[in-house]
Amino acid sequence: MAIDRRTLLGAGAAAVVAAPALAQIMPTPERIPLWPGRPPGEPAGGVKDVVIQRSKTPGDLAWTSVGDPALVVTRPAKPNGAAILLIPGGGYTRVATRREPGPIALDLAKRGYVAFELLYRLPHDGWTAGPDAPLQDAQRAIRLIRAGAGKRWAIDPAKVGVMGFSAGGHLAARVATRFALKTYDPVDVADTQSPRPMVAGLFYPVVTMLDESVHAASRRELLGARLADADWQRRYSAQLDIPADAAPCFVTTNTDDKTVPAANSLLMYQGLAAAKIPAELHVFDRGGHGPPAPRRNGTAIDWLGMYLAFAADHGLPG
Numbered sequence: 055m056a057i058d059r060r061t062l063l064g065a066g067a068a069a070v071v072a073a074p075a076l077a078q079i080m081p082t083p084e085r086i087p088l089w090p091g092r093p094p095g096e097p098a099g100g101v102k103d104v105v106i107q108r109s110k111t112p113g114d115l116a117w118t119s120v121g122d123p124a125l126v127v128t129r130p131a132k133p134n135g136a137a138i139l140l141i142p143g144g145g146y147t148r149v150a151t152r153r154e155p156g157p158i159a160l161d162l163a164k165r166g167y168v169a170f171e172l173l174y175r176l177p178h179d180g181w182t183a184g185p186d187a188p189l190q191d192a193q194r195a196i197r198l199i200r201a202g203a204g205k206r207w208a209i210d211p212a213k214v215g216v217m218g219f220s221a222g223g224h225l226a227a228r229v230a231t232r233f234a235l236k237t238y239d240p241v242d243v244a245d246t247q248s249p250r251p252m253v254a255g256l257f258y259p260v261v262t263m264l265d266e267s268v269h270a271a272s273r274r275e276l277l278g279a280r281l282a283d284a285d286w287q288r289r290y291s292a293q294l295d296i297p298a299d300a301a302p303c304f305v306t307t308n309t310d311d312k313t314v315p316a317a318n319s320l321l322m323y324q325g326l327a328a329a330k331i332p333a334e335l336h337v338f339d340r341g342g343h344g345p346p347a348p349r350r351n352g353t354a355i356d357w358l359g360m361y362l363a364f365a366a367d368h369g370l371p372g
Contacts, residue, residue: 083153083154083155084126084127085127086124086125087122088125088191088194088198089194093181093191094181094190094238094241095181095183095187096121096181096182097181100121101121102119102121105117105118113154114152115150116148116149118148119176120173120175120176122173123172123175123191125170125172126151126153126159126170127170127207128155128159129168130165131163132166133168133207133208135208136371137167137168138167138214139172139192139196139214139217139251140159140162140169140171140217140219141223142156142172143220143260144221145221145269145272146177146271147275148176149174152171158217162358170199172222174188174191176275177277183238184278185276185290186235189228189229189232189235189237192216192229194245196229196233196250197246197247197248197249199211200247201247212252212369213369213371215253215365217255218254218255218256218259219257219258220260220314223257224276226251226255227292228292229249229250230250230254230301230303231300233248233249233251233301234299253301253369254304255365256303256306256319256322257306257357258308258343259292259307259322261318261321262292262321263276263290264288267317269314293324294325300329302368303332304333304334304336304360305319305323307336308337308338308347310340311341313343316337319337332367345357
């Protein structure tokens with residue numbers, strides 16, 4: 055299976071999946087809806103999924119409207135008891151994810167993790183929750199994963215991590231720090247579960263909504279008509295007001311990222327350190343808005359292994 059860099063960036067990062075990994079994955083993707091009925095706060099007239107082809111690479115898709123948020127599940131041949139929720143990016147303008155398991159999910163399954171890829175709703179579609187519609191979906195996803203632990207999936211409900219990329223990194227940071235925020239009324243027994251991840255990985259993330267170092271497109275899409283509202287800018291800046299029980303976070307970026315300034319990751323680390331939350335920060339020399347580039351001698355940087363080692367320090371299997 056040929057995997058080009060654009061496909062990998064759309065999935066979240068450049069994880070190279072060996073052919074044997076593919077044989078360990080279910081032949082038919084397992085796709086489950088997040089909500090038992092329609093998602094909360096749907097606008098009059100409803101919202102329909104709108105999907106576009108991002109490139110000539112087969113399966114390289116993006117959702118520009120999401121009416122039916124869902125999880126794509128990738129099961130390992132030999133489960134290690136842990137699950138990881140993957141949150142793709144797209145600047146809150148779209149969600150760049152596939153219909154079938156992406157390369158990171160395949161790599162995680164090869165290592166024993168049950169991987170869940172999140173297709174989440176976008177604020178511009180008019181949901182009542184506005185900027186919190188994506189957070190509703192992220193909270194619901196973790197609750198749904200835990201509700202199925204030991205029944206539907208071979209995982210320990212305590213061992214659920216999250217990884218987010220670009221704007222998905224902002225959403226992952228929010229669910230790691232704003233898990234206690236009530237964003238919707240319970241709809242079923244799954245909502246009795248905690249939405250707090252055990253550990254979070256934030257990869258070249260959007261973090262701040264304040265003017266300095268902001269990714270303007272993400273702020274525009276997330277905050278909409280209130281993008282200039284100082285209170286809303288603070289409320290949705292992930293580095294601010296981090297609670298003492300936030301999840302440990304692994305944060306990484308590249309110095310040459312010309313899309314989302316690397317300062318976003320520095321701000322997140324500073325906020326975590328101020329709140330005394332366990333955190334690890336890596337700023338690589340090259341890689342742009344994506345995973346770190348190989349060393350000049352061709353040696354690949356095992357960014358995924360680095361995250362999983364950090365996660366193992368905080369309760370997930372290594």
